[in-house]
Amino acid sequence: MDPYADSLAFGQRLQILRTRRGLTRDQLGGLVGRSGSWVKGVETGRLKMPKLEFILALAEALRVRDLSDLTGDQSLHVDLFAGPGHPRLAAVKAAVDAWPIATTREASPTTHIRARLASAWSARHSAPNHREVIGLLLPELIRDAQIAVRQADTSPERRKAQAVLAEVYSLCQFFVAYQPDAALLWRVAERGLVAAQESEDSYAIGVAAWLATQAHRDSGAAHYDAADAVNLSTLDYLAPLLDDASDDIRAIAGALTFEAGYTAARRGATGTAWRFWDTARAMAASLPAGFYDPVTSFSRAVMGAHAVTIAVELRQGGESVRQAVAAEATTIPSRPRRARHRIEEARGYQLDGQSEVALATLERAHEAAPETIRYNGYAKRIVLEEAESKSPTRRRRASELAVKIGLLAA
Structure with missing residues (x-):
């Protein structure tokens, strides 16, 4: 069946897209804070189409690029996880x-x-x-x-x-x-x-594996095993080299270690995620104070940002905010990486119910690197959700940001 056919109901589209991503109803429900029976109710039509915040959450979990693919509303063409080209x-x-x-x-x-x-x-x-x-x-x-x-x-x-x-x-x-x-x-x-x-070349191998890991993971839950396979096998390859390795080799090993924690967080494996992060933090601490890997951004400075990401992926709103506050004193030297960190902070603040702070943080992300926020699905989801807020102040602020990043016409 084709989820893009106009005649299909929202629930049918949801079921097809979920199946293609290799997710069970319980898994998808967990990703959006609902039960598997709720997903079944929506898919079978027993429950009506959910509110926008849940449509956006489902689109994020399913890595839907265009909202119309999920909703069937051809007037709602919003690219979430793809930029404008x-x-x-x-x-x-x-x-x-x-x-x-x-x-x-x-x-x-x-x-x-x-x-x-x-x-x-x-x-x-x-x-x-x-x-x-x-x-x-x-x-x-x-x-x-x-x-x-x-x-x-x-x-x-x-x-x-x-x-x-x-x-x-x-x-x-x-x-x-x-x-x-x-x-x-x-x-x-x-x-x-x-x-x-x-x-x-060990560094080139590590960097290529680091990027392949991200590509697999960003393809959705059905590809997490592939992400781990590339990631962990490369860490095994690098492990014997680390005792006498240069800073760049130790940094790529640290970056891969964090990525293993990131994938674990996406799986909801709390202990494993934080254990990998803690190991990566120790690896970063062993590098010179001013070291900053130009490809992965791995450094002492970035570990606070990584902690926010782990907490957000585990849907730990309070912990996300705590880690964001702890990381505030550290400056990330890269503008696009700094903007990405602000977006992760905004996700944490929204999870914690602090929507005003989330929008303010996205504004800071836009100031740092407009192109980063323009291509980031998580940022676009927050802006779209807040543009429908009951609060006039939040609606206006979100709408202004939506214009800046190209979601709404000026």
Whole structure:
């Protein structure tokens, strides 16, 4: 059956989308704070279509990209977990899809490509419009890294080129994520994994696995096992190297350790989630005070933000707020990562019933990096829900923010 057919009732659409995500009724009910029998009642039509807050919660749990796919209301086209499609997406896609096997263009030295890559990461962290910045740089970076692999004369040179190519694909995945081209995202993720393995570079392997873990987890509950498989096997690979490892290797191991906790939190495994977070915190504490990994943001500074994320995913509103307050004194140097942290804080405040604070926190996220909030489904869900609030003040504030991030016309 096609959930996008106009004749289907809301409950039928819900059942089809739930089944496709591999969720039981009890699992979906737990994700939205309801019982499995409530889900059954909605699916069978015994209960009427729920209020907006539950429609948005169901859309989030099912990773529905467009609300009309769930509601059937073709006037309600709101992309939740996909952004509007960046103007530079086509050029980046063309570079990814290119096959420069017969090019006469001479390869740039890998040291030169790596220096440009470092500059691109630096620009991303400092820019409020970070997708625009890296979208401008990526096409040439991708082409040059591909050609460098193709024209490498020796095995060591080829491995170095593969490592650079893997890390260019990592930057590309940040650009492609949450854009309306899931196939491209997976193509980039898989090519990054292959290039990293060919490079035999431990850091490149760790980063590619870190991003693949996120791609699997963001695909929904049916893919959590795949996320864990990539994540935990990479941690096993890195473990023997850590005693004498450089800071960047220890940082990617720490980032992967947190990701294992993040996936556990999505599963609702409270003890496991916090245990992984605590291990990752100890790993971050062993790094130099000013260390900040440019890809994963792993550092001492980010562990407070990670604690907020764990608490939010476990739906622990009070704990989310407590961790948000504890993390407030720490400044995350990356603007997009800081904006993402504000969004996680806003989720926590909303869980705790502090909707005014949640909206104020989303406004701070928008100030830090407008492109981050524009592509974030959790932020859009809060804004849409509060735009229907009974409080005129909250309605006005949410509506103004909705205009800023493109959910409503000015």
